[in-house]
Amino acid sequence: MKIYFAPLEGITGHIFRNAYNEIYGHIDKYFAPFISPAEKCPVTPRDRKEIAPENNKGINLVPQILTCRSDGFIEAAKEIRAMGYKEVNLNLGCPSGTVCAKGKGAGFLPETLLLQRFLDDIYSYAAQEDLKISIKTRLGFFDPDEFYDLVDIFNGFPLSELIVHPRIRSDFYIGEVRKEYFSYALKNSQNPLVYNGNIFSCKDYDDLSDSFGITLDPVMAGRGLISDPSLADKLKGIASETDIVKLRRLHDTVYHAYQEIISPDIHVLYKMRELWTYWRILFDGKDRDIKRLLKAKKYREYEDIVYRILEGFSEQ
Numbered sequence: 001m002k003i004y005f006a007p008l009e010g011i012t013g014h015i016f017r018n019a020y021n022e023i024y025g026h027i028d029k030y031f032a033p034f035i036s037p038a039e040k041c042p043v044t045p046r047d048r049k050e051i052a053p054e055n056n057k058g059i060n061l062v063p064q065i066l067t068c069r070s071d072g073f074i075e076a077a078k079e080i081r082a083m084g085y086k087e088v089n090l091n092l093g094c095p096s097g098t099v100c101a102k103g104k105g106a107g108f109l110p111e112t113l114l115l116q117r118f119l120d121d122i123y124s125y126a127a128q129e130d131l132k133i134s135i136k137t138r139l140g141f142f143d144p145d146e147f148y149d150l151v152d153i154f155n156g157f158p159l160s161e162l163i164v165h166p167r168i169r170s171d172f173y174i175g176e177v178r179k180e181y182f183s184y185a186l187k188n189s190q191n192p193l194v195y196n197g198n199i200f201s202c203k204d205y206d207d208l209s210d211s212f213g214i215t216l217d218p219v220m221a222g223r224g225l226i227s228d229p230s231l232a233d234k235l236k237g238i239a240s241e242t243d244i245v246k247l248r249r250l251h252d253t254v255y256h257a258y259q260e261i262i263s264p265d266i267h268v269l270y271k272m273r274e275l276w277t278y279w280r281i282l283f284d285g286k287d288r289d290i291k292r293l294l295k296a297k298k299y300r301e302y303e304d305i306v307y308r309i310l311e312g313f314s315e316q
């Protein structure tokens with residue numbers, strides 16, 4: 001079974017990715033958070049650092065591009081190709097207001113004529129350059145029924161994979177996924193499909209596989225892998241329990257690496273807080289400590305709480 005790590009902007013950058021890969025591994029592809037090409041500088045030095053092969057050793061990484069302009073996509077893809085990558089991913093799912101207002105991400109989905117032209121351009125370029133392009137999409141912007149036309153459009157191009165997050169823009173990441181539309185894709189997509197959305201446990205995975213009547217493979221997970229970093233091992237049958245000793249190693253590796261590159265200290269703590277909003281579900285009965293940890297303003301205060309929580313659980 002193949003597991004893909006979904007891109008989560010602000011969380012799964014190269015620091016987290018390297019730490020995760022070293023400590024847990026067993027991820028078949030990591031998707032990098034999006035690069036949004038600007039006219040004068042399609043791939044910024046910061047983007048470059050994130051995806052540079054030397055900063056992603058031993059990692060099967062797919063960079064992602066977010067744009068509605070084919071010239072911008074192609075310029076960015078050229079730079080990414082020159083770095084040695086053979087696959088890029090197009091983001092057609094981002095629900096953020098500022099992104100959609102510019103017609104990008106999920107905001108590109110209702111513009112079917114423009115989308116068709118955009119795909120003509122980028123897939124012609126990809127054919128000449130021997131570059132694979134996969135697409136990560138939602139079902140639509142306003143209405144999930146937009147998906148029927150989108151599948152027809154995607155069928156006209158050689159997508160290396162079509163990753164479907166079965167929600168529309170206004171669903172953001174909340175509530176049930178719209179499973180019936182993924183079933184439609186299973187019947188009608190001529191491109192290889194990858195399911196993405198709400199896999200937080202083996203039970204979630206089994207229930208989804210049952211409801212589709214297939215073994216979902218490959219599958220992409222994001223928040224589930226952050227919340228329980230042992231999830232990939234559990235799905236692959238390598239582990240049955242969440243390993244708190246490994247979680248502590250992940251915590252320490254990420255925390256120390258952020259301290260080296262981020263300042264002031266409070267910004268490191270902001271990054272760690274975001275991770276703890278996911279990890280808190282692992283620590284039943286520790287709500288009060290976690291609330292205090294989320295407010296900590298100094299490393300010392302933060303560390304006292306974190307290690308008390310982690311030590312309490314690794315002794316169990």
Ligand SMILES: Cc1cc2nc3c(=O)[nH]c(=O)nc-3n(C[C@H](O)[C@H](O)[C@H](O)COP(=O)(O)O)c2cc1C
Pocket residue numbers: 006007008009010011032033034064091093094136165173196197198199220221222223224
């Ligand atoms: C904080 C956050 C940042 C995200 N950043 C990206 C991104 O850069 N590119 C992208 O395609 N999707 C992004 N997503 C969407 C995820 O990749 C994924 O599709 C979504 O979380 C649903 O999958 P999950 O239920 O397994 O988490 C982001 C989601 C979250 C919550």
